[in-house]
Amino acid sequence: MATASVFRPERDWKGQTVGELDDYHIGDxxxxxxxxxxxxxxxxxxxxxxxTGLLGVPFGQESGIVVQQHDRLFVDGTLYAVxxxxxxxxxxxxxxxxxxxxxxxVSSTS
Numbered sequence: 001m002a003t004a005s006v007f008r009p010e011r012d013w014k015g016q017t018v019g020e021l022d023d024y025h026i027g028d029x030x031x032x033x034x035x036x037x038x039x040x041x042x043x044x045x046x047x048x049x050x051x052t053g054l055l056g057v058p059f060g061q062e063s064g065i066v067v068q069q070h071d072r073l074f075v076d077g078t079l080y081a082v083x084x085x086x087x088x089x090x091x092x093x094x095x096x097x098x099x100x101x102x103x104x105x106v107s108s109t110s
Contacts, residue, residue: 002032004055006065007072021072021079027063032056032075033101054087055080056101067104080106 009017009024017024033056055075057067067073071082084105091098 001030002034002075003028003030004032004057005074006067007074008068008070009072011070024072027065029057029061029063029065029067031058032073034075053105053107054103055082055106056103058101059099067102069104073106078108080108083107 005028006026007021007024008026009021010019012018035054035056055067055073067082067086069082069085073080073082082104086102086104088099089102
């Protein structure tokens, strides 16, 4: 598990970051789980998705930060762009359990 610095930059009409990314640091999140490079369904397991290309964030961060689409996350020397809204936040219909993580799709920007 890792710690991620979260940046929420302001953007101009072209979608470019206004100023320096470091000016938009809103805090850190802990307990982050990093997947790999792309989202793939698992063979022979309908409805189950491999978390490759995703980043898991535990609910209830001390910092109060909830990751959003277009945020930038700096984890272990790599800057990631968040390219989705939060995924899989509902109760599991098979087990009835409540998730402890929400997931966001990310792509490396560095």
